[in-house]
Amino acid sequence: xxxxxxxxxxxxxxxxxxxxxxxxxxxxxxxxxxxxxxxxxxxxxxxxxxxxxxxxxxxxxxxxxxxxxxxxxxxxxxxxxxxxxxxxxxxxxxxxxxxxxxxxxxxxxxxxxxxxxxxxxxxxxxxxxxxxxxxxxxxxxxxxxxxxxxxxxxxxxxxxxxxxxxxx
Numbered sequence: 001x002x003x004x005x006x007x008x009x010x011x012x013x014x015x016x017x018x019x020x021x022x023x024x025x026x027x028x029x030x031x032x033x034x035x036x037x038x039x040x041x042x043x044x045x046x047x048x049x050x051x052x053x054x055x056x057x058x059x060x061x062x063x064x065x066x067x068x069x070x071x072x073x074x075x076x077x078x079x080x081x082x083x084x085x086x087x088x089x090x091x092x093x094x095x096x097x098x099x100x101x102x103x104x105x106x107x108x109x110x111x112x113x114x115x116x117x118x119x120x121x122x123x124x125x126x127x128x129x130x131x132x133x134x135x136x137x138x139x140x141x142x143x144x145x146x147x148x149x150x151x152x153x154x155x156x157x158x159x160x161x162x163x164x165x166x167x168x
Contacts, residue, residue, distance in 0.1 A: 006046075
């Protein structure tokens, strides 16, 4: 699959023929402007497929694309997209785009928990997307954000309630 070549990881995925990346390969990729430009183009392409636009390349800020309704319908209908999104999120972390991870996870948390446009993505956003975020501090912020918007709050199982209530 082309997705494995566009978003390689240091772990085995669903394609048993795809060879995991080494740390040396990741470092070489990160030092190559050409590779990183291609990676960013691939990321934007996949975002477009999901109905999302990258608004700011510096920060990773995202917004819905014009065709978001049609693309979100696709996301809701086909759960294999959730595996692909998880792979993209992990790869963003490998390639040094931790801020992009945060924005993409928050985008999906907002669409699933606040806007309620992606009900069939909610479990993946909470079970998998959240935990790809490398920064422990940012991950805590996102878990708190999810907890604030989860209904019913008493059923939230992705963080200890006592810590979530005290979180600042």
